[in-house]
Amino acid sequence: MHTGEHLEIISSFSGSGTITNQLLMGVPAEFALLSLELDAQRLSDSQLVANESWHQLPCKGVLNRTPLVLLVRSGSPNHV
Secondary structure, eight states, X not given: OOOSOOOOOOOOOOOHHHHHHHHHTTOOOSOXXXXXXXXXXXXXXXXXXXXXXXXGSGGGGOOOOOOOOOXXXXXXXXXX
């Protein structure tokens, strides 16, 4: 839908703890996708988000489960 408004999306991809640390240091964000509830709790403890507000979201804020994928190069020196 075209509204005539200018929209700018700037993304940052990093680990949940790194993103949480950046938010705690004051980096502005409208949305953060975290992988650990502990990180969300840290933001809550710092009063950056309402206490356990993610629990009010559908599925208590859990969007998906991320599978672990381990990639190992051929000839790994540790024989993984």
